[in-house]
Amino acid sequence: MASHIGKLPVAIPAGVEVTFNGQNFSVKGPKGSDSYTLPEGIRGKVEGTEVLLTAVDDERQTRSNHGLSRSIIASMVKGVHEGFTKTLDIIGTGYRAQMKGKGIEFSLGYSHTITVNPPEGIEYELPNQNQVIVKGTDKQVVGQAAANIRKLRAPEPYKGKGIKYTDEHIVRKAGKAGK
Incomplete structure (x- = not known):
């Protein structure tokens, strides 16, 4: 019995090139390229405009790797075709960010500023001083x-000050009771 997720085919959009070389999977698209080595017991092939994965044996470990491998490959194909983004909002009086080369310099109420440089394959964008967009091809x-x-300044529950994801909801606390 194979994984339900693993049996689903991964559609290959136009402009994306997928190759299998034994257990090695590589994908190339307009946003970049990526590669992945399939675990033991999983085989892959390209049929037309789809990637199909099959589990060789029926062990529990192979079944879980089957679904995981399919999810990773689907994320890689989407990443090199469209890319991934995460948007963060900076909330608080005096809290702001500004570009410093390829990195970002944050003023978050500490006695010093904090500079964050992007890791390999990541790009930062600042539409305004209170919003940061992280872009890249690798979802993880x-x-x-x-x-x-x-993590530089996680949102606090009383006033909601800090850095939060745009779609994140902060559960607020009432604070001290008045007289």
């Missing part, structure tokens, strides 16, 4: 870069 690296920025 984009998410980790955004999480590292959020």
